[in-house]
Amino acid sequence: MSKHLQLPNSLAAQAPAIQHSAAIQQLAEDSNWPVPVVAEMYWHELAQLEENATVKSYLGLVTARKVREALRHMPTRR
Numbered sequence: 001m002s003k004h005l006q007l008p009n010s011l012a013a014q015a016p017a018i019q020h021s022a023a024i025q026q027l028a029e030d031s032n033w034p035v036p037v038v039a040e041m042y043w044h045e046l047a048q049l050e051e052n053a054t055v056k057s058y059l060g061l062v063t064a065r066k067v068r069e070a071l072r073h074m075p076t077r078r
Contacts, residue, residue, distance in 0.1 A: 016060070019060050020042065020046070020060055020063075023042065023060055023063070023064045024038050024039045024042050026064075027042065027064060027067055027068060027071065030068070031068070031071040031072075033071060033074070038067065038071070041067050041070060041071070042063060042064070042067050045063045045066050045067055045070075046059060046060075046063045049062060049063055049066075
């Protein structure tokens, strides 16, 4: 008997999108950049990483790290 929580298919399909949205929101808050700017950077980076990824389990984490680093090197917003 498996003790792992099984999400209904509709929720399981939404889980990655929810995680990406949460990451985008957090990055925007932490960096003081507007959500649309951060979202564009995030989705672009994710698409690039997905092209060559053989293991996709940590793509959200790697994407957030790369976007956070890029945001640190952008000019300060006033």
